[in-house]
Amino acid sequence: MVWPDATEPAWYPARALRLACPCAGCVEEMTNRPILDPATVPEDVSPAVLELVGAYGLRVRWSDGHGTGIYTFQALHGSPARTISG
Numbered sequence: 001m002v003w004p005d006a007t008e009p010a011w012y013p014a015r016a017l018r019l020a021c022p023c024a025g026c027v028e029e030m031t032n033r034p035i036l037d038p039a040t041v042p043e044d045v046s047p048a049v050l051e052l053v054g055a056y057g058l059r060v061r062w063s064d065g066h067g068t069g070i071y072t073f074q075a076l077h078g079s080p081a082r083t084i085s086g
Helices: 014-019 073-078
Strands: 047-053 057-062 070-072
Touching (some): 014 057
Antiparallel strands (some): 057 070
């Protein structure tokens, strides 16, 4: 992903992004405590489909069948990402 205020593209590792899913099945709604068991997410999980949600985020449909979380652009912009030079 290329952000307007960045000089290099940001790369988000697929499994880390899947483990950070913000949906109610992955995060306790009242406390915001993660409830997703990382052992249930395959090491090789990958995005199968990306969908724009309005002008504020992305829905990722994952290879493990999960697809209810919406990753807001604000949250993605503020999350750790690796940059790739070249």
